[in-house]
Amino acid sequence: MGRFGFFIREALRALRRNGAPSMAAIVTTIVTIVLLGVLIPIFQAAQAKNSNIRDQLSVRVAVFDDATNSEIKDLRGQLNAIPHVKSVQYIDKKEALDELKADLPKDSGDILQQLNSNPLPRNFIVKADDAQYLDSIREGICPPGPSGKPQCISSIIDTVFDRSQDRAKVEQVTGALKLVLTILTALLVIASLMLVGNTIRLSIYSRRREVEVMRLVGATRWFIRWPFMIEGVVVGFIGGLGAILILWLGKVTIVDPLSDTALFSSLNSMSFPVLVAVLFSAAMVVSAVGSGVTLRRFLRV
DSSP states (O other): OHHHHHHHHHHHHHHHHTHHHHHHHHHHHHHHHHHHHHHHHHHHHHHHHHHHHHHHOOEEEEEOTTOOHHHHHHHHHHHHTSTTEEEEEEEOHHHHHHHHHHHSOGGGHHHHHTOSSOOOOOEEEEEESSGGGHHHHHHHHSOBOTTSSBOOSSTTEEEEEEOHHHHHHHHHHHHHHHHHHHHHHHHHHHHHHHHHHHHHHHHHHHTHHHHHHHHHTTOOHHHHHHHHHHHHHHHHHHHHHHHHHHHHHHIIIIITTTTTSHHHHGGGSSOHHHHHHHHHHHHHHHHHHHHHHHHHHHOOO
16 A cells, blocks of 8 residues: 555656646546547437438338229238338328328428329338348349349339438438547547657656666566556546536536427437546546556656
8 A cells, every 4th residue: 555655646746747748638638538528429319310310211112093902911911021121001092191291391281282182102111120221122022023124022013112312311421420520539539648648758758767766776667667657547537527527517507408409308318427437437548548558668667
């Protein structure tokens, strides 16, 4: 216990001696953890929204108006038998017209009133267990025939259509968001590692005579390393506490009062204690890694 107290005192003394670099490392750690604390809920909210939109994507199978109930029942069974089909929902003509009314702007009701009859076909909504299988499901509904042209599994199928453009847009936006967040996170972590490492490097340089003396009197490698390692962990600890305090203030003053709005309600997917634990662990790990890498390069003992 006495030796551990000695290590802590030496680490705190080194932090005071290198005040400016230590403060820069702490501030960078705070900025990194705060931005991570903002980016992680945003990323989770985007993932949840993306999953919700992808779950709504489906393949539509329109049937001819003269199809009998028996043929429609048989087609439902065939659709359910296609691999990766999660559900099959039958939509009659009235329900199809109600869907169209819901999709149209409110001021376009006069257009529908001018219709003498319902031109919309009966159809099936075929949903996949994963949106990536929509193309294979569509191919399963109308596989290539002997001539190489698509031949549908039932003669009552009129057309097969989906919202492939919507799916492509969702995947494109999600992919771009993942790339941007990954790059930002990597840059922030690298910046923290470099500044923490530079702080430890300056501490080693200012105490190089002490290190040489300790080596001459037979001090072990870890006896020399421990104060520097603790110094890096202290930087991460202080930076993590500062960042968590800032995030807590932001949660209390901004997120919680606006939690009922659509924008901020989706940011509460991760509980704040879990987020605090993740961020505090990240701060400690980043600082410890920065210290370890610098010690390995600049402390040849």
